[in-house]
Each structure stands twice: as C-alpha cells, then as structure tokens.
Amino acid sequence: MRYHIGDLDQETLLGLYEKMLKPRMIEEKMLILLRQGKISKWFSGIGQEAISVGVTAALKEEEYILPMHRNLGVFTTRDVPLNRLFSQWQGKAKGFTKGRDRSFHFGSQEHRIVGMISHLGPQLGVADGIALADVLRKKRRVTAAFTGEGATSEGDFHEALNVASVWNLPVLFCIENNGYGLSTPTNEQYNCEHLVDRAKGYGMECRIIDGNNILEVHSKIVELCKALRKRSRPVLLEFKTFRMRGHEEASGTKYVPEKLMKQWAKKDPISNYETFLLKEGVLSEKKIEGLKEKIAEEINANLELAFAEDAINSNVSNELNDVYHGFNYQEFKRNNEVKNIRFVDAISDGLRQSMEQHNELVIMGQDVAEYGGVFKITEGFVKQFGKKRVRNTPICESAIVSAAMGLSINGMKAVVEMQFADFVSSGFNPVVNYLAKVHYRWAQKADVVIRMPCGGGVGAGPFHSQTNEAWFTKTPGLKVVYPAFPEDAKGLLITAINDPNPVLFFEHKGLYRSVYGDVPENYYSIPLGVASLLKEGDEVTIVSYGAGVHWALETLENHPKLHADLIDLRSLQPLDWKAIYSSVRKTGRLIILQEDTLFGGIASDIAAQVMEQCFEYLDAPIKRVGSIETPVPFAKNLENDYLPRKRFEDVLLELVAY
Structure with missing residues (x-):
C-alpha cells in the first residue's frame, strides 16, 4: 500500500493513526462484551476505519455527517463521549435514545451527526435537505452521507442523487463497497464494474478511493470539500474496502471464500499505516504502546460509568410524552375583516x-x-x-x-x-x-x-x-x-x-x-385537537370530517325535525374525545360518517372508544357509515354507489328510530 504524505505534518499523521486505533480497540472490547451477553448486537466496522476517520477528519466540526452502522470512527472522531456510547449500546438512560433504539440508530445535534434508520435509503435524502438549508443560507458547507453498496439498489439512493444533482447540493455521497450485503456478493447486487459509473447518469462527478488507505481517503476528501465549498455540487464516492466480519456478529463469514478473506486481511488499514509510520519515524513501538494504554484506560473508565448506571426506568407517561416535540400553541386571533x-x-x-x-x-x-x-x-x-x-x-x-x-x-x-x-x-x-x-x-x-x-x-x-x-x-x-x-x-x-x-x-x-x-383576512390560528359543534340536538350524535360533514349537513337540512349534535372533528390526531363523549352522554346515540372504507378506519376506533367510555349512556347500537370495500371507481354511477353519501341518510333514520 502506497502512502503519500503531501503537506501533512507529523501531528496530523499521528492523529489519524490514533483516530483509527481508538474505534478498533473499542470494537475489540465490544466483541468481548457481546460474547459475555453485556450488549445485544454488534455491527463491525473492523477493516473500514480509514473511511470513517478520513472523511470525518476532513470535514469541519459544523458540517453534518450521516453515518451507517459500521462507522464508529465517525462518532469517536467527533469526540462523542464514550460513556454515552456505551450506555446507548446497553439501552441505558445516558445513551442518546433513552433505551428506545439500539446501536447507531441515533443522532446528536451537538456533534452534527445524524444516525441511520434500518431502511437505509432515506438518510441520503435527509442529507439533501441538510445541504439545501446550508445553500439557502449561503453557508459554504459540505454534508457527507454514508451508504453501503447494498443500499445503492434502493430507490431512495437514486432519488437522492438526482435531487442533489438537479439542485447542485454540496453532498458527498460515500459508498462503502465492502463486498457483501449481508451474504449477497456484489456480483448479485449490480451489473456495472464500479458503482460510481452510475454518476454519469445523474450528471455528477465521481471518484473511486482506496478505502483502506487513510492518507488517500483524507487527502481526497479535504480536496473535494474545498472544491464543494467554493462551487456547490454533489460528488459520488466509492470507497473500495472489505467487511472482515459478518453483517452483524451472529451472521458469521462462512459464505466468504477463505482466500478472499486472507487477501483483504493483508490490506488492514491500521497495521499497514502503522508500519508506514514506523518506517517514517513518526511512530515508535514505545509510542504505540503508550497510545494503546491511554485508549484502553479511557475505554475501561467509561465502561465502568456505563455499567454502574442503573437499568433504564420504565415510565409510560414519559414514553407517551416523548412521542411528540413540545408545542406551546400560540393563538393568533381573527380580525373582523x-x-x-x-x-x-x-x-x-x-x-x-x-x-x-x-x-x-x-x-x-x-x-x-x-x-x-x-x-x-x-x-x-x-x-x-x-x-x-x-x-x-x-x-x-x-x-x-x-x-x-x-x-x-x-x-x-x-x-x-x-x-x-x-x-x-x-x-x-x-x-x-x-x-x-x-x-x-x-x-x-x-x-x-x-x-x-x-x-x-x-x-x-x-x-x-x-x-x-x-x-x-x-x-x-x-x-x-x-x-x-x-x-x-x-x-x-x-x-x-x-x-x-x-x-x-x-x-x-x-x-x-x-x-x-x-x-x-389576517393571519390567525385554530388549535389542533378541538372539534367544532356545528349543530345541536338531543336525539343523536353525528361525527364526521371533511366532505362527510357537508353530506351530514345536507341530510339534516332534508330532515328539519331531526335534532342532532353534528361534530366536525377537524383534526383526527389529536382527536377531541371530550367533545364526542360529552355529546354521546347527552344524546345516547352515535353515528360516525367517513368517506374512507370502513374496515380499519377512524370510525372504528371512535366506535370502540365510545363503547368503552360511554356504554351505560347508549340507547342504541353505534353505527358506522363509510364507502364500500373497493378501490375508488371512475364512472359516475359506480362512484356514487361507492361513496356513503346516500347510505348515510338511511342508516341515520334507522338509528333515530331504534
């Protein structure tokens, strides 16, 4: 493996070595903990550290990076506290997801890291949006997003590249081509020689980079970042590398030919770089030993912090409260114009x-x-x-x-x-x-x-x-x-x-x-989750929304002697249960009208909830009216039969007469 130092000083050369060594040593410790049952799963990036470290070290701290589950080096290079990482992997409170997600499925705004979801592809479009915000604010920044060669088959990959190219967004799309998508080799995943060959179809620049050569990765990304900050545009990168362990540890590597494994073992990014630095006099055996001792102490000290942390406390109220971001509704009042x-x-x-x-x-x-x-x-x-x-x-x-x-x-x-x-x-x-x-x-x-x-x-x-x-x-x-x-x-x-x-x-x-x-005419607001009572009566409660509200109004106009509460829900999530319960307790009858087909619709949930909460007040069965269980037809007569507009009147009259 050939290394070109260029204008890098010894401090940078040594820093890149230490930045690769740290995630490797953490991984080796995690594999031990996995066997001991102290963590539940591990996706290994052993052999791919040069990519994570080289890309992250080349970006500025304020620039976002979107890693995958083999990019531990992204987190360590951004100095994410190890005790929080270890707590994350053990599902404890000081992790980044409060025990709600595992491994690298999280982000940290503090560190400008946006973690993946298991569906892989969407994070590339997310990178487009992050970069678009920088462009609109005229901030000369780069966004880097990682993906694997397997995920390049997903539609999201192609959509994100096309959007970035059309909008000239400064995104580095980093493909880690490590040979296998779980057990499926690359020759069964795509039929082009190099994945970056696809860039031409999107009018994008591309590069192939030796993903096991830290100096090549770092120098080329530094160069590209300078260029993209000067003239905004996306670049597709393919890092040639290999996955030395299973997709995750339970998968193993039996499907990989032994000869291929040995070939890539010789290309280990850390051992090769270490040999080079020793030869250049940047490193010494004593310095290596000292670095390993320092990193080991950091790992063990932070593991102790994570192990000492109590198991996360289960609290249903906290879980429900964290589903949505807090929103302090501000009322903007209507004017008279x-x-x-x-x-x-x-x-x-x-x-x-x-x-x-x-x-x-x-x-x-x-x-x-x-x-x-x-x-x-x-x-x-x-x-x-x-x-x-x-x-x-x-x-x-x-x-x-x-x-x-x-x-x-x-x-x-x-x-x-x-x-x-x-x-x-x-x-x-x-x-x-x-x-x-x-x-x-x-x-x-x-x-x-x-x-x-x-x-x-x-x-x-x-x-x-x-x-x-x-x-x-x-x-x-x-x-x-x-x-x-x-x-x-x-x-x-x-x-x-x-x-x-x-x-x-x-x-x-x-x-x-x-x-x-x-x-x-002015700017005014209406709170979500508050229904509107359009008509008042004591014979029956009608609940609807959208076009169904107008069908209900038309029906009531045709039957002026029918006295009904007509509730327009307006918002379905959140939903105004209080308004529904209050009306049903008054009228004793409930009919729910929706345009959607009935099975699995909002009417079913309302009916179930009212049965649970207001059963003793009901004087008749709850009725649901919706469209018939077919796709929406085109011809007018067919569509009229499909929609519940006419059926609603018959069911309503039957309910009132019950």
Whole structure:
C-alpha cells in the first residue's frame, strides 16, 4: 500500500493513526462484551476505519455527517463521549435514545451527526435537505452521507442523487463497497464494474478511493470539500474496502471464500499505516504502546460509568410524552375583516401568510413553482417568494419527504405538497419510519407539513381519489388534520406549520372550488385537537370530517325535525374525545360518517372508544357509515354507489328510530 504524505505534518499523521486505533480497540472490547451477553448486537466496522476517520477528519466540526452502522470512527472522531456510547449500546438512560433504539440508530445535534434508520435509503435524502438549508443560507458547507453498496439498489439512493444533482447540493455521497450485503456478493447486487459509473447518469462527478488507505481517503476528501465549498455540487464516492466480519456478529463469514478473506486481511488499514509510520519515524513501538494504554484506560473508565448506571426506568407517561416535540400553541386571533372565498383560496391564503411569517419556510412539490401546483394553490408564490423557497421537485416523493426532514434537522421548516394524497405511497417509508419516529428516538423535531389533496366524488378514479388518512392516524408521532370549511382550513394550516411536529394536512379536492365561506383576512390560528359543534340536538350524535360533514349537513337540512349534535372533528390526531363523549352522554346515540372504507378506519376506533367510555349512556347500537370495500371507481354511477353519501341518510333514520 502506497502512502503519500503531501503537506501533512507529523501531528496530523499521528492523529489519524490514533483516530483509527481508538474505534478498533473499542470494537475489540465490544466483541468481548457481546460474547459475555453485556450488549445485544454488534455491527463491525473492523477493516473500514480509514473511511470513517478520513472523511470525518476532513470535514469541519459544523458540517453534518450521516453515518451507517459500521462507522464508529465517525462518532469517536467527533469526540462523542464514550460513556454515552456505551450506555446507548446497553439501552441505558445516558445513551442518546433513552433505551428506545439500539446501536447507531441515533443522532446528536451537538456533534452534527445524524444516525441511520434500518431502511437505509432515506438518510441520503435527509442529507439533501441538510445541504439545501446550508445553500439557502449561503453557508459554504459540505454534508457527507454514508451508504453501503447494498443500499445503492434502493430507490431512495437514486432519488437522492438526482435531487442533489438537479439542485447542485454540496453532498458527498460515500459508498462503502465492502463486498457483501449481508451474504449477497456484489456480483448479485449490480451489473456495472464500479458503482460510481452510475454518476454519469445523474450528471455528477465521481471518484473511486482506496478505502483502506487513510492518507488517500483524507487527502481526497479535504480536496473535494474545498472544491464543494467554493462551487456547490454533489460528488459520488466509492470507497473500495472489505467487511472482515459478518453483517452483524451472529451472521458469521462462512459464505466468504477463505482466500478472499486472507487477501483483504493483508490490506488492514491500521497495521499497514502503522508500519508506514514506523518506517517514517513518526511512530515508535514505545509510542504505540503508550497510545494503546491511554485508549484502553479511557475505554475501561467509561465502561465502568456505563455499567454502574442503573437499568433504564420504565415510565409510560414519559414514553407517551416523548412521542411528540413540545408545542406551546400560540393563538393568533381573527380580525373582523373577512372575505367570502373558496376552500382552495383559504388554503392558499394560509400558506402565503405562513411564508411571510416564517422566512425560512420552504415549499416543495411537483409543479408548485411557476405553474402554481395542479390546483393553483401556490400560483404567484414564485413572484413573491422566489424559486429558492418555492421549489419544483422531480417526481420522487420519498427523497423529497426525506429532504424536508433534512431541512428540519438544519433548523428550517418545510411544506411538501403531494400532488395527490394517493402518491404519498411512494414516500410512505420516510413519513412513517423517519418523520414519525425521530423525536421519540432521539428528540429531534420533524418540522414538516405534508399537504394531501384527497377524496372522491370528482370522477378521478382509483389513483387520484383516495382519502387515506387511516394510514397515518395509526402511526404514533404523526398529526393528522382534515378540515371541512375554508375558515378552518386556513387557521388549521397556519397552526400545522407553526407546530414543530410532522402534520399530514388533508384537503378534499371536491371542496376546493365548491365550498365558500367567510374567512378572516389576517393571519390567525385554530388549535389542533378541538372539534367544532356545528349543530345541536338531543336525539343523536353525528361525527364526521371533511366532505362527510357537508353530506351530514345536507341530510339534516332534508330532515328539519331531526335534532342532532353534528361534530366536525377537524383534526383526527389529536382527536377531541371530550367533545364526542360529552355529546354521546347527552344524546345516547352515535353515528360516525367517513368517506374512507370502513374496515380499519377512524370510525372504528371512535366506535370502540365510545363503547368503552360511554356504554351505560347508549340507547342504541353505534353505527358506522363509510364507502364500500373497493378501490375508488371512475364512472359516475359506480362512484356514487361507492361513496356513503346516500347510505348515510338511511342508516341515520334507522338509528333515530331504534
């Protein structure tokens, strides 16, 4: 192995050696503890230390780095306290996730480290968002994101590279090509000679780097960082290396040919570099011994701290309280100046005034810039706020949701428009596995609103008509809002954007241009989790939201002698249980109307909860009305039969007459 010192001084040369030696010695200790049952799992990076250390040492402290589960050297090079790392791996309170996640599935804002999730790919889009925030603030910084050769087959990898290239984001995409994805060799994973060959398709620069040569890694990353800080753009890097142990320790390495293992053992990044430094006179046997003693003492002292720490205390209240980031709702009062506008205009007003209120709020989505979005909600926004803040995106929902998460990590706000709520399925993973869980895992807020144009009744067929709120009300960590009137839509959207938690904001397309209302012209807010009582009566409680509220109103108008409480939920998570219970205890009857199909929907949960909490007050069975159990059909007659609009009247009358 050839080493080129270049202009590095002896202190730097020695520092790189010590930075590699430390994670190696920690790993060797962890393997002992694993066999002793004192940690539960380990993903070894032995043989790959030069990559983690070389990249991290080349970045500035204020630049973010997104490691994987074999990048212990990232954490040690950033001087993350060892006792906290050891507590993390033992599931103790002084770790970074309070025992809620394991290994390297965490981040630390203090150290500008953003840990992985097991789904691998989304963190590359997160890196895009972090870098975008730096670009928008004109901070000349680089973001480095790690991935393995196996994860380059995921769609998120390709989406993130494309976004970074189109937006000229200063991201180093670092592929650690270590030969195997668990047991699957590279020749069964991709059919190009080098993974960086893919860069050409994205108009990106690329480099192949010897991942076992610390000086090559460090010098090339230093060079690239200088270039990217000067002219923002992404670079795809492939570090050629090898995984000397199993995917995780339980997997073993029996599937690896012994000859191949011996070849790579000779390329060990630490022993080779150590030999070189001895030859150059930078190191001596005595200095090596001294360094090992110092590191061993540090490891043992911090292990004692971690071992002495009590097992984490289980407290249900604490667990529930940490699902969401704290939000002190601030009321912005309505003024008396109102205008009668459509539902779609109210959404646009709320979004526009929020952009004025928050100068670091970014809107992203397909066709949202000059075109104004397919529903024209952001029409004119580019002229007022500029293309940097109103951003057309490629068709890559997963990468854009992940990028929104990256903006939040770097202190900005994001609103993502799903062109249609149906399309969120292409970005489902980062919504339910990243945005929803990130605060519970390591106290990082996900300051993201995802706008969801949804609903049937407009002849749009199976792929543009779903009302899929139940996908998200089931997922702890997400908030779900679903207004029925223009005034509510504007005020709730403003609150959703102010809320530092991820909010799915559903907007029924059928209401956009058919429903008008008097809407205050100023910037005002409506709290989440507070239902609206639209009509009062003592015969029956009707609970609905979205278009269902208008169907219920129409039915009540057709039956003026029927006296009902009509509750518009407005938000589904959080949900106003108090309003529901109070009404049911008064009327003794409950019917829940939703546009979604019944099985597994919000109506089922409301019915179950009311049975548990208000059973003794009920004078009749709870009724649920929803769409039939099919996809949403296109033809008008079929769609009319699919939707519950007509069926609701019959069920309501039956319930009142029970």
